[in-house]
Amino acid sequence: MPSYRAPVEDVTFLLNDVLGMDRYGNLPGFSDLSADMLAAILDEAGKLSGEVLAPLNKSGDAEGCTRHADGSVTTPKGFKQAYDAYSGGGWIGLSADPEYGGQGLPYTIGAIVNEFSSSANMAFSMYPGLTMGAIAALHTHASEEIKRVYLPKMIEGPWSGTMNLTEPHCGTDLGLIKTKAAPQPDGSYKISGTKIFISAGEHDLTENIVHLVLARIDGAPDGVKGISLFVVPKFLVNADGSLGARNGVSCGSIEHKMGIHGNSTCVMNYDGATGWLIGEANRGLNAMFVMMNEARLGVAIQGLSQSEVAYQNAVAYARERLQGRALTGVKQPDKPADSLLVHPDVRRTLLTIRAFNEAARAFVLWTALKSDVAHRSGDAKEKQAADDLLGLMTPVLKGFLTDRGFDNAVMAQQMFGGHGYIEEWGMSQFVRDARIAMIYEGANGIQALDLVGRKLPRDGGRGIMAFFGEVEGFIKANGENEGLKPLLGALGKGLGHLQQATMWFMQNAMMKPDNAGAGSTDYMHLFGVVALGYMWALQAKAVEEKLAAGEGEKSQLETKRLLARFYMERMMPETGTRLARITVGAETVMALPPEAF
Secondary structure, three states: OOOOOOOHHHHHHHHHHHOOHHHHOOOOOOOOOOHHHHHHHHHHHHHHHHHHHHHHHHHHHHHOOEEOOOOOEEOOOOHHHHHHHHHHOOOOOOOOOHHHOOOOOOHHHHHHHHHHHHHHOHHHHHHHHHHHHHHHHHHHHOOHHHHHHHHHHHHHOOEEEEEEOOEOOEOOOHHHOOOEEEEOOOOOEEEEEEEEEEEOOOOOOOOEEEEEEEEEEOOOOOOHHHOEEEEEEOEEEOOOOOEEEEOOEEEEEEOOOOOOOOOOEEEEEEEEEEEEEEOOOOOHHHHHHHHHHHHHHHHHHHHHHHHHHHHHHHHHHHHHOEOOOOOOOOOOOOOOOOEHHHOHHHHHHHHHHHHHHHHHHHHHHHHHHHHHHHHHOOOHHHHHHHHHHHHHHHHHHHHHHHHHHHHHHHHHHHOOHHHHHOHHHOHHHHHHHHHHHOOOOOOHHHHHHHHHHHHOOHHHHHHHHHHHHHHHHHHHHOOOOOOOHHHHHHHHHHHHHHHHHHHHHHHHOOOOHHHHHHHHHHHHHHHHHHHHHHHHHHHHHHHHHHHHHOOOOHHHHHHHHHHHHHHHHHHOOHHHHHHHHHHOOOHHHHHOOHHHO
8 A cells, every 4th residue: 555754854954945934024924933843744634645635545536526406515434533633733724824824834834734635635634626716716805804703613614615716618718717706785796617637626524615606796807807707605704704595506517527536626616606706806816826826836845745755656666676787796695586685676766756846846945935925024025036936836836837747747656667557556546646737727738828928028027027037146155166067057058048048039039930839839948947956956055065064964965965966966957858848849740731630
């Protein structure tokens, strides 16, 4: 049976030694987070994930969710008890506003807990994860009256949340939405329409489900400029806060999916359901994007999470599995064969996954800290700089980490040979679960287009120039560090490729937009490879400092040093290939007439 152990030590190293979390003590939430408190949170989150959530992952996948004749849905055995433990421990409200019952801790801590729970049980983690996103959207855009009604119960856990965007005829193009919102004399609206692919749309974990629904008010303009956002609860809420009548929203069916079987993905029917406007009329996308951006960061973490848990199980198998002899001679003469770990290609595969995981985790936390600064700092300039990088990195994180997370799950599965294809070993579930992360919350091709078409030129390229400046500054400041020189040379070369690709788009995409479209995915991956290279450079510097000071576990630090070198030697050279693909342009991509496909 697959197992999982939360990488608490790696997270602690990143926060304390690499990213300097103690430097953020001036921000709300950080000042209350002592080293002992942080350690306790990480340990407890690790225990919850490893001991409560992980044992339900395989059984939840096999059992799935069940829709009953009355439209109700039951989750797999054990999920309700696990949810009660999760919400009862205060994990949903970890980073939420204390005014509504949250703990007010940094978003960065929530990101860590998200990784642990997603690795342990991705399908389960989506239930509280979606609620956290809904909490963020309501907190930012809802009226005070609506906040008081919904946020405390959602933060505490008795109520959950969803986001309802997609309809049968439209996915990415939300301007095609047909769901209607008819104004009522009391200020509410009657919502009518059908939404599909609604994760956690109906279930038995909570007593109420708070749906955030995109719809078009009668008479609103066509396209995205006529979309509004509404809060539509499963049960209406009485004036005293108790639950009232059942609202006109129901689960028409649950999807039969490739993976995440333990999460109920529903077709939701709105039949004159009562809803209330969130934010301004016809500006629903603006409000929903708060939730979507949080969801995209959460999905990026899912890519990392499946790569991490798949790696852990592949390594455990490779240590125990005896297969063949080492090319350089017998290594385990007392056994009939050597373990898989003697084979160079096995090592290459596992090192590739691990080098990604530890840099991707650093990238997630580096960006999460930017989010905390953007939302909590009182310095306008500091907030703006952090928001610039947060906006720029969101599509890179979502697209790159989920693409590679799936690839890594497949590579980890390969370590098992034929056993990897057998459900009993659990590796196929990691592959199946990882696959959805590349699709939902904006398919990765859309993320790449968003990066090239919107995020790069935003504010005159202020975000990308800031990133270039930060990496160049690091390379220059550490150029005389003998331990870092080989790494910095490779990082500088990769950064140069990213800069060349950026300039090429500036010169060749304005007149011929297809050039941007044809090269966008390669650019997203080029950016991701460089960003992870920068994360390895940051980690390598921390390693050198700790080794010089005689601090830390030497063997673990030496492993980090080797992984950094492996990444720069084996993975960073991909930037050259990506640059070549980008600069060839769109001619051959667009040359074939449609009828020839």
